[in-house]
Amino acid sequence: MSLLEVKNISKKYGATIALNNCNISINESEIHVLIGSNGSGKSTLCKIISGSVQADEGEIFIKNKKKIIKNPIDSKNLGISTFYQELSIANHASVEDNVFMSNLPSKYFFLIDRKKLRNSALKFYNLFKNVAGEDFSLSTPVIQLREDQRQIVEIMKVLASNTKIMIFDEPTSALDKSQVECFFKILKNLKKQGHSIIFISHRMNEIFEVGDKITILRDAEVISTNKLSDVDQDTIIKRMIGEKNLILNLKRKSNQIKTPALTIRNLCGKNFDNISLEILKGEIIGIGGLHGQGQSSLLRSIFGILPKKSGNIFIENKILNKTSPRKSINYGLSYISGDRKRDGIFPGRSIFENIFPIHFYKNKKIFTNRNGIQPLANNTLDLLKTVYSSINQEITNLSGGNQQKIIIARWLINSPLILLLDDPAKGIDLSAKADLYSLINQLAEKGVSIILYSSDDEELLTYSDRIFVFNNGKITKLLEGSEKNKYNLYEASYDN
Amino acid sequence: MHKNNKNISLQLIRNFPFIPSLIILIVLILLNGFYEPNSISIGSLVGLISTYLALMLLAVAQTYVVMSADIDLSVGGVISLVNVSIVAFMDHFGGGVYVVLLSLLLGIIIGILCGLINGFVVAILRLQAIVATFATSIFFMGLALYIMPVAGTPASDLFWLTYFENYFGIPFVIYALSFIILLIFFLNKSRFVKTLLAVGDGYLSAFQGGLDVTKTRVKGFLLCGFFSAVSAFCLTGETASGDPLVGTKMTLLSVAAVVLGGGALSGGSASVIGSMIGVLIIGLINSLVFFIGTPSEWQNLIQGLSILIALMIGIYINIKAQA
Amino acid sequence: MKILFKNENLFNPITVAITLIIILFFLGNFISPGFASPNQIISLLIVASLLGIISAGQNLVILGGREGIDLSVGGVVSIAAVVAGNVMDGSNAAILPAVAVTLFVGGFIGLINGIGVTFIKIPPLVMTLGMLGVLQGLLVVVRNGVPSGNAAPFLVHFATKPLLNTFPGILWLWLILTLFLVFLLKHTVYGLRIYAIGTNERAAKMTAVPVELIRVSLFVLSGMFAALAGICLLGYSGSSFANVGEQYILPSIIAVVFGGTSLAGGKGGYVGTALGAILLIVLQSILITIRIDESGRQMIFGATLLLLMIFYGRGKMLRS
CATH class of the missing domain: 3.40.50.300 (P-loop containing nucleotide triphosphate hydrolases)
Structure with a gap:
């Protein structure tokens, strides 16, 4: 019973x-x-x-x-x-x-x-x-x-x-x-x-x-x-x-220039160990696996939010010694977290305030010049198909997907070179996701290098060129070409 | 993964956050003894305790709300209210034994009622503790002024004579202190205080773990009201009169004592013993400043600076130990 | 009822404060005719301006979040009044140096608060409480033996008499400060960064906001505003007397809360706080006009404060 x-x-x-x-x-x-x-x-x-x-x-x-x-x-x-x-x-x-x-x-x-x-x-x-x-x-x-x-x-x-x-x-x-x-x-x-x-x-x-x-x-x-x-x-x-187990491949103009944008050698940190990988210009790298296997920590360590224990990070050919968000931003890195409540939004503040901190920092502004820079925000937000009534609207009054688009716009306004995406589409609706990923694709076509971690495996499989599968803080498998399917990904993730 | 800290001293501090303050206390006692050998006598120790007993009890009261991550800025108001209430009661009905005992009962009831009001506005209405208890303190002080508009009504002779009497060669305050320490000792072993601390550690996880967060916080305020009332008794014994403004200066000192004793205002970790030590530190700093012959106009400044430095050292060590 | 509460324009703290102030003025005029006469209003505003200037600093510290609060403002006000009084000592010529020295002293005290809070990580409540004790001690030292200084005639005039046949200078000062703060909080990058660290310190750090520097600067500003209020208080009362500042500590926090700034930080602004200060002072003076005892006044005051707080937002429920 x-x-x-x-x-x-x-x-x-x-x-x-x-x-x-x-x-x-x-x-x-x-x-x-x-x-x-x-x-x-x-x-x-x-x-x-x-x-x-x-x-x-x-x-x-x-x-x-x-x-x-x-x-x-x-x-x-x-x-x-x-x-x-x-x-x-x-x-x-x-x-x-x-x-x-x-x-x-x-x-x-x-x-x-x-x-x-x-x-x-x-x-x-x-x-x-x-x-x-x-x-x-x-x-x-x-x-x-x-x-x-x-x-x-x-x-x-x-x-x-x-x-x-x-x-x-x-x-x-x-x-x-x-x-x-x-x-x-x-x-x-x-x-x-x-x-x-x-x-x-x-x-x-x-x-x-x-x-x-x-x-x-x-x-x-x-x-x-x-x-x-x-x-x-x-x-x-x-x-x-779900029923489908297709080999998903990216339909994107291959515009990969074979020069590395970001190289990581033997990086160790909190929750991950001895990670080495290389991203070419215009490439989208996926890091997959079960949630919390060190993917997010890796991205945070690269950006300088978490300290790294050992290992090296190179941006193009320059070595990045002591990492900090300020330094990373100066080097053209952007870090977009899907945990927008924790890492992203300034709740209760306007879209304007949420969108411009990076712009202010990079241009060393003292006054906000509200009217002057508004078109810049509008353009970027339109690119992401953000729905909003005015730039002075409170961010918390928007839907989750639109909030996330504003956080993304924050990092795109000053054309970054490398995007670190830490589960960027977490908890947003399907159409917002589609807008987000089509933009990511466009950016890659323009030569921006992207590391994508997503808890949604389908996204990962669809949009990344190569996938590194993480298990317990280590890379256990690299999926490329026809290997890049859900079955292989799950098998590598669930294998302990 | 294996990052258990082997450092024994740090571990001790983690288990007993009042240890830094205990060390500060011992250093202060030694310094006092060095500059004024007489200060280590039983007599002067009793003197110290009887001077600071009321504040010690108030710090105890404050500790019980800090445990659950609240704060009570109305304790001074409660003290004033209880002080004038019992003095007026004794004055009105004459100072017989039964009247004195009844007045104590009245004082306790008033203290607990004040705690109930605070608990209601903070835990049930969910107002910010700092501003809400400040508002209630204005109310309590108004009530105290209503009961006794001007200071000076004497307490019943029986009341303060008992407070200063020696029984079997031991001063009354020592009995009182022992009784209170015993009470606190048992409270420390009670389910209630454990729950209070667990709630202060994090409202959400306590709620998920099946504890009644709101009820527990209200009970913390009730206990605070109770000890504020007892503190008022000691103050009344010490001053032997009623004064509607008597508690005003004591509120912030009680908060400082809790922090000096290793209590974290963020909740979950505060000890009653620590807070009492905190008061003694304040007392000993005051006497030390006197013993080393500080010119009188400089005394307050040196006291204030020393307390600030003691606060900083204590917090700094505790933060290091928790890290 | 719920819909009413959701309507933000209706229950915007600024609207609430203005409405309450108007109601109180009508009520006051009803109880004691002449309460809302222009002269009376101006003298109320002068009293409110002192509280308002202190609350400005308090407001900034609270906006910066992480349980920001400044209890030392009371001590700074008292010290500032003494320092300014002694430096100018009744001479108009010495006003400017006196103001400069006093603001420096206030800023320096704030700097120590800020360093303690930001780098030694002492909770603001504890740090500023300890500082309050130090300042009270310092006050005894500064005042002892030295004849307490007097306000310069111009300063007294500035704080009490109309300036060039308009409002008293202190009200102009307050107005300018209000405009300055509104501009600072709304139109400068610094202002936006205050809200950023107040609402989400993590996100602020990730967007290259110098969190520590800004937090220290907020305490410095709070010290300077309190010092400015101390100078004005000296002008208002003619000479400095002991511990004049202490009575302002908690009201300065309440004014901020009534202005719609959350003690959790990152929400609110200065216009509300200024109105909150006015509301508080009008409420107090209305109670004085009612012919009841001090005790009754205090009880009504305390109960009214609680009642108003219920309007200004309660905490979240634990259950989602």
Whole structure:
């Protein structure tokens, strides 16, 4: 019988549809895997079930009774606990305190029963004792732990709640092999005891090892639910991709001059290791793979937002020693991030203010000369087919796609030589994407060199000349010519 | 990946953010002893504590809101209000034992009510803590002025005599301090304070982890109101009279003490012990400035500078330790 | 109701402030006829201008974000009044050097604040609070033994009497400052960069904005504005007396909030703040005209402030 059933759930964030009419049903004693490419709606679905996000429409049933979940406390009371991808732990509190934070054992009404807490926590600590690595004890504040150890704490937290339903949203992303094995043993045990588990992972072998059923999501919709024994890796990947698996090639006038614009030699930094690549003038290089394998960090290090540990960056033939955004801008580099909220927009400010900072810097302006430079902005924005009523409009009143176009225009106004695109089309609608990429193509034709990282594999395959596949901070494969198809890309990305 | 810091001293500071202030405190005690050997006697220590007990309690009160990343600029107003309320109460009903005890109960209730108002405007109405609690402090001070328009009504003799009395050769303030430290000790081991700190560490992750963020923050303000009231009792014992403006100067000092004690205004990491040490640092700086024979007109400046430097050193070390 | 709140023109802080000021003037005139007479309005504006000039600096620091706030303005105002009074000491000829010295002192104090906040990374609230303590101590030193200086006659005239048969000079000064700040914030690259670091420091860094330099400069400006207000205060009251500035600390923040500048930074401007300062002063003086005790006045004042704050934006809900 189904323990948890989600019916017709939809959720929108502004113009972006995160979930569209999703149905899913989880049985008792079942490990139910959710899979889908980035942004397909897995995390949103989990957050709706756990109460930290409110759905716009739809219903949740537990044991066939309709329940309303307004916040995480409701969800916990209904027997649901969640491993959050971004972790829900308090940095200054110790491991054991975190594990039982929402349900600390007490004595004399209000005191924490330390003995009981220690004993209960020890049970979960012992599960991971042998794999957690050094400096991991129950009294350590989690701020001192490594990423994998912090994930283990979040896992312990879910286990300690001992609820009938447990949701794990990418619990293994930082864990090593032995830690994952240990975790899976626990999961299988829980299943035997009758718990229902929702499990999200990007690693194919993990899914087949523990999963009973698999639900595949694509573009905010549920595509299919199957027993894992009825499907194979091939089918899953094909369903995640959609039916087509064409060899996608760029129809762009080849205008590549065979001189390198940017050369990277043995670059090491945060989250990536020993990366070497070379970009020719007018070339679009794709860097692909699963999300968070070091692609973004590489681009940030080149631009000088993150420090590099070692290795060299050459622009044409000049070596770029100490990197900083100012220096990079002087050298003609541009960095466009898809995380426009974090790295791009000045929220609540006008389009004018959002579009001109680079122009002001490069031309050493003191006064803004609003009327004088307005045509410049209008031209660039028209090139991107941006929809806006006036340049004094607040940027936050535009749709996500148009906001992103303004950020892109910011970097194009002063004709850059090298574009670093860090998932530039994240969360924008299809027509905006098309406008964006047609412009990128035009720029490449004019001789601008582009490094493109995209979480949308189709974009990557369509627009880049060559694709370097990243896995765990290293380049594992170079796809060129006819190799450049989705199947190869997925295989290289999901292989661990 | 393996970047666990092996540096033991830094690790200690990370676990106990008040350690730098403890070191500053010890240095100050030694300096005081060097310039004025008598200052290390029990008597002068008791004197120091009784002078600063009220501020210590106020810093404790402030700590409980800072833990959850809030701030309360109305604590001075609350002190004034409780001070004049209990003095007026005792004055009106005569200073018998039961009246004094009832006045204490009244004071506590007033303190908690003030905390409730602050909690309501900050956590439930979601107004900016700095400006909202400033507005409530104006309100509280108005109320204090209403109850007692001019300073000078004496507190019941019983009240302040008890405060200065010795029992079994030990001054009353020591009993009071011990009782309060015991209370704080138990609070520190309570579920509530843990939750408060976890909420201060990040509202969103606490919310996702199933904690009731709003309720917890309100409770922090209630506790702050309670300790502000107790602080007002000590102040009343010390001054033996009612004064509607008595708390005005103390609000900002309480914030400084929390920071001196290693508390982070961004929440999640503040310790009550640290804040009490912070007050003692302020007190010892004041006495040291006196002992080294600073000309009287320079004393305030040297005190202010020393406190600023102590603040900078403490924060600098803590930032280094967290990095 | 919701639609009303969404209508930005109707609930724009500037409109709200102007409406409230007008209502308060009518109310004041109703309670005590003559409250809204031209002379009365001008004397209210003079008081408001002092607060307004302090709030200008406060406004800039808050706009720069990262929990920017300047509690030391109170101390700077007091120090500035003493310094200016002693340097000019009643002589018109010494006004210019006095102004120069005082502004330098204010700027220097701001510089130390800015360095502490930006490079040692002390939270602004703590840094400026500590600085306030230092300044209060300094005030004792400066005043002790030295006869506290007097304002030059011209300065007194400037701050209280009409200039060339128009408004008092201090109001002209305030008007010019307002225009200057509006121009600075709207039409200079520096101004736009203040908003940039206030709304998104990361993005600002990526677009080559010298974040540290700008943040330090904001504190310097705040010190200089407070010093300017101190000079004006000296003219207004004729001589400097102890700790005159302290009463301005939190009102200067409230004026900024009432002007629609968010304490989170990056949103708002100076016109609103100037109106906020006027609103605050009118509210205060209306309470003085009502024949009730100081206590009642304070209670109504506190409650009104809270009520108004609800208008000016509340925090976000945690649940999305």
